[in-house]
Each structure stands twice: as structure tokens, then as C-alpha cells.
Amino acid sequence: MKFPAIKGFDHEAFNKYLKNTGMLMFGKIGSLVIKMLVSIQIANHLGAFNNGILNGAIVYVALFAAVASLGLDQxxxxxxxxxxxxxxxxxxxxxxxxxxxxxxxIPVIYLSWQFFGLEKTPYLYVLILSFTGFFQSFNIIDSYFQSEVQSKYIMQVQITATLLAAGIKLVLIFSNCALVWFVYASIFDFISLALGYLAVYNRKGRSVGQWKFDLRLARKLISFSWPLIISGIMVSLYMYIDQLMLHEMSGPAAQGLYSTAVAFSSAWYFVPTIIVSSLFPAILNARRDDPERYQKRLQNLYDIMVWFSILFALVVTIAAPLIYKLFKPEYASAAPILAVHVWSGIFVFLGTANTQYMIAENLNKITFIRTTVGAIVNILLNLWLIPVMGPLGAAVATLISYFVSTFFVVFIPQLRRQALMMLKSLFLITLFQKIRKR
Structure with a gap:
């Protein structure tokens, strides 16, 4: 299978990384379709209120699980x-x-629950899900296959785990099971992924028994990643705080509506991660060998991010009313929320690519500043807009805060050139330049 060359990229190397991206994309899209269809059935089965309870617990724990990754993947x-x-x-x-x-x-989640527990959500649900961070530690195997540009193995695991999880949840729906069983099913998603990663790693002739913990290397990784750890806290806040604040300020039913829109809008956030992960080795090689090519690859990366995200946002905005015909009538009011929230993805895409640049240039401390600003803006806007506009206000707050977080780097001298490159991509200037050259 041949891929077209892109100006500024080494043809052979880029084809290799793009094929790897295609493998990941294929697996993720297949998993996404299955997850979306099942999530619709779950939402219809539970109703808006119980759906809000379930997603409230999931999001609450996700705040901590994201921090537990320690920003180590890249x-x-x-x-x-x-x-x-x-x-x-x-x-x-x-x-x-x-x-x-x-x-x-696990104990931190318990202690914080004593002060910030979600309305009407039993602690049992949170306790079950609090093991998410433990099972996600096995995701480090994903990083190994990324470094080897062998994403097909990860794709196999993810598709198998998705099919298994979907089958279990459909059985729960047809058996008319209570809410707690869907909580157990949610943590099983992470267990099955962990087991799958271990199996495929062993199948490649590797063994986790040969892994060695090196305290000196741990200190080195922490010294590089601590800004990303703190940044991870801020990212978690400005990605999840809208749902938690809506849950508390408007109740579980409002959050149940909103969570369906967020699920459709953010389900495609795997795309920038896959693109960046697959192109990371190529970008690092260009940085080492050819500074001019390095900048061209970064500009092309920003272009790709914008083209993907705008196209998806347009399609989803137009299709939003049709999508919600798949839900029960009580969810119909979430269609406008989806049409607004989906545009946040543009800034998620660009932000992911720009973070890649900061990692390559060892500017990790700046990610903390950027995400802190985004989190603060999101919280303040939610406090203002949720009482006035309800769930739609939370979507507007998210859109604005994501924009602010991504383009705050324009005020940082070391990143101003990158900000201008992102703006050129955002306003399609580079696209028109490419068209004119032809």
C-alpha cells in the first residue's frame, strides 16, 4: 500500500510511520464504533439520572488515574x-x-471523597473504579510497541478487549442488571486491556519478569516529567471539571445528558495521540539531522491536526440531531451541546502536537503554565455559565478554555514561533499556500 509523499518529509520514513498510524487508526475506529453503539444502549437502559451517576464516578476517578500515569508515556x-x-x-x-x-x-481517592464526594453517588462505585490507575500501569507496554513502530499488536489487544467489554455490557443490558454491575464492567475494561498487553508482550518473546527497576533512572524520569505530572493534574481538571461541576450544580441528570455529548465529542481524541506517537521517531530524527526539515515536519503535523479536526467537527455538527435520534427522547436536548463541544477538538489536536514539540525541546515546564491557565479559565467560566445556560454553558466554557490553553503559548517567547505556525494551520493559510504552489 502506497502513501503520497508530503513536502518536507522523507518519503520512505514517512510512509513507514504513516502506515503505523493507519494501523492504530483502523483499530481505534473499529473500537470507537463498537463503544459508541454500546454506550447508546447503556444510556438508554440507565436513563439520564443513573447515567449521570455512573459517569460521575468514572470521571471522578479519571482525575486521579490521569495523574497516576506520571506523564511518562512519551x-x-x-x-x-x-x-x-x-x-x-x-x-x-x-x-x-x-x-x-x-x-x-486508592487512599488519596478515599480521602478526597470525604470532602468532595459526588451527590447521590455511592462510595462503593468510586472504590471499585479507584483501581483504574493500578491496571493502567500495564499500558507502559504500549510505549514499547510505539518505540518499535509496531502498533498492529496494540491494535489487536484493543479490538479484542473492546469486543469483550461490549459483549459483557450488552449481556448486562439484556439481563436488565442494576447500575452497580455496569461499574464492575467499567473496571473490567482496564483489567482486560492489562491482560491483553501482557499476553502480546509475552507472545513477542519478551518477559516482564526481566524488567528491572533502576532508582537512578527513576530520578532521571521524574526530573524530566515532574512538570508533566503537575500539568497532568491541570489537564485532568480542565478536561473533567466541567462534568463534575455540572453534576454538583445541576444534578446527575444534567450530567447524564452532557456526558453523552462529551463521549461523542471526545471519542476521537485518540487521533492526535496516534498521529503524534507514530510520527515522534521521525520528528526526533529530523531534529537531530536537519533543523529545516524539523520545522517543516512540525508545520505539516499542525496542518494534519487541523484538517482532521475541522472535518470531523463539521460532520458531527451537521449530524448531531440525527445522532440523538438513536437515544431516548429525554436525551434530545443534548444535540446542541454536542454541536458546540465537538469544536473543542481542534484545540485538543493542536495542543497535543505542540506538547510533542515541547517534549522534544525539553520545555516541559511550560506545559504546567499552559494547562494551569486552561484549568483556571474553565473553572471560572463554568461557575458563570452553568447557572445561566446549564449543560450548554459547560460546553461553551470547555471550548473557550481549550482555545486559551492552546494559544496561551503566544505569550511565551520560546514558543511564539510555534504559536504562529499553529495559527497558520488553524486559519488554513498553509493549505492555501500549498494549493497555490500547485
């Missing part, structure tokens, strides 16, 4: 790419750090 890929012979030491250290963080999250 650094692990970077280390494996630079020192492939140190695979077991790198993976063992990163896994050990994430495992400890995941276990530490």
Missing part, C-alpha cells in the same frame, strides 16, 4: 528510541513508578 518512548538495548531497565522503571502511583491513588 518519555518512555523517547528513552526506548534512544537506548533500545536498555529496554528491560526502562520498562521496569517506568512500570514500577506507575504501579506505585496507581496504588497511592
Amino acid at each position: 518519555f518512555t518512548v523517547k528513552e526506548l528510541h534512544a537506548y533500545p538495548e536498555e529496554r528491560d531497565r526502562i520498562l521496569g522503571t517506568a512500570f514500577g513508578m506507575r504501579l506505585m502511583a496507581g496504588l497511592l491513588c
Whole structure:
């Protein structure tokens, strides 16, 4: 299968990474379709109120689980790419750090629940889901396959786990099971993924038993990633705080409506992660060998992000009323929310690509500043807009805060050039330049 060359990219190398991206994309899209169809059935089965209870617990725990990743994924890929012979030491250290963080999250979640527990959501649901960070520590195996540009193995695991999870949830629906069983099913999603990653890693002739924890390397990774750890807290806040604030200010039913829109809008956020993960080795090579090509690849990366995100946002905006015909009538008011929220993806795409640049340039501390600003703006806008506009206000607050977070870098001298490159992509200037050259 041949892919067209892109100006500024080495044809052979780019085809390799783009094929890897295509593998990941194929697997993710297949999983996404299945998840969306099942999530519609779950929402219709539970109703808006219970759907809000379930998603409230999931989102609450997700705040902590995101922090438990310690921002290590890209650094692990970077280390494996630079020192492939140190695979077991790198993976063992990163896994050990994430495992400890995941276990530490369990008591922290309990303590925070005592002060900020969600309305009408039993702690049992949160306790079950609090093991998410523990099972997600096995996702470090994903980083290994990314560094080897062998994403087809991850695709196999994800599709298998998705099919298994979908089958279980459909059985629960047809059996008319209570809400708590869907909580158990949600944590099983992470368990099945962890087991799948272990199985495929062993099938490749590797063994986690050979992993070694290196305290010196752990200190090195922490020294590089601590800004991303703090940034992860801020990212979690401005990605999830809208749902939690809506849950508390307007009740579980409002959050149940809103969560369906967020699910459709954010389900495609895997696309920038896949593109960036697959192109990361190529970008690092260009940075080392050819500064001019490095900048061209970054500009092309921003272009790709914008084209994907705008196209998707347009399609979803037009299709939003039709999508909600698949739901019960009580969810119909969420269609306008989806039509607004989906445009936030443009800034998620650009922000993901720009974070890639900051990692390559060791400007990780700036991610903390940017995400902190985004989180503060999101909280303030939610406090203002939710009482006035309800769930739609939360969507507007998210859209504005994502824009602010992404383009705040225009005020940072080291990143001003990157901000201008992103703006050129956003306003399709580079697209028109390419068309004119033809």
C-alpha cells in the first residue's frame, strides 16, 4: 500500500510511520464504533439520572488515574528510541513508578471523597473504579510497541478487549442488571486491556519478569516529567471539571445528558495521540539531522491536526440531531451541546502536537503554565455559565478554555514561533499556500 509523499518529509520514513498510524487508526475506529453503539444502549437502559451517576464516578476517578500515569508515556518512548538495548531497565522503571502511583491513588481517592464526594453517588462505585490507575500501569507496554513502530499488536489487544467489554455490557443490558454491575464492567475494561498487553508482550518473546527497576533512572524520569505530572493534574481538571461541576450544580441528570455529548465529542481524541506517537521517531530524527526539515515536519503535523479536526467537527455538527435520534427522547436536548463541544477538538489536536514539540525541546515546564491557565479559565467560566445556560454553558466554557490553553503559548517567547505556525494551520493559510504552489 502506497502513501503520497508530503513536502518536507522523507518519503520512505514517512510512509513507514504513516502506515503505523493507519494501523492504530483502523483499530481505534473499529473500537470507537463498537463503544459508541454500546454506550447508546447503556444510556438508554440507565436513563439520564443513573447515567449521570455512573459517569460521575468514572470521571471522578479519571482525575486521579490521569495523574497516576506520571506523564511518562512519551518519555518512555523517547528513552526506548534512544537506548533500545536498555529496554528491560526502562520498562521496569517506568512500570514500577506507575504501579506505585496507581496504588497511592486508592487512599488519596478515599480521602478526597470525604470532602468532595459526588451527590447521590455511592462510595462503593468510586472504590471499585479507584483501581483504574493500578491496571493502567500495564499500558507502559504500549510505549514499547510505539518505540518499535509496531502498533498492529496494540491494535489487536484493543479490538479484542473492546469486543469483550461490549459483549459483557450488552449481556448486562439484556439481563436488565442494576447500575452497580455496569461499574464492575467499567473496571473490567482496564483489567482486560492489562491482560491483553501482557499476553502480546509475552507472545513477542519478551518477559516482564526481566524488567528491572533502576532508582537512578527513576530520578532521571521524574526530573524530566515532574512538570508533566503537575500539568497532568491541570489537564485532568480542565478536561473533567466541567462534568463534575455540572453534576454538583445541576444534578446527575444534567450530567447524564452532557456526558453523552462529551463521549461523542471526545471519542476521537485518540487521533492526535496516534498521529503524534507514530510520527515522534521521525520528528526526533529530523531534529537531530536537519533543523529545516524539523520545522517543516512540525508545520505539516499542525496542518494534519487541523484538517482532521475541522472535518470531523463539521460532520458531527451537521449530524448531531440525527445522532440523538438513536437515544431516548429525554436525551434530545443534548444535540446542541454536542454541536458546540465537538469544536473543542481542534484545540485538543493542536495542543497535543505542540506538547510533542515541547517534549522534544525539553520545555516541559511550560506545559504546567499552559494547562494551569486552561484549568483556571474553565473553572471560572463554568461557575458563570452553568447557572445561566446549564449543560450548554459547560460546553461553551470547555471550548473557550481549550482555545486559551492552546494559544496561551503566544505569550511565551520560546514558543511564539510555534504559536504562529499553529495559527497558520488553524486559519488554513498553509493549505492555501500549498494549493497555490500547485
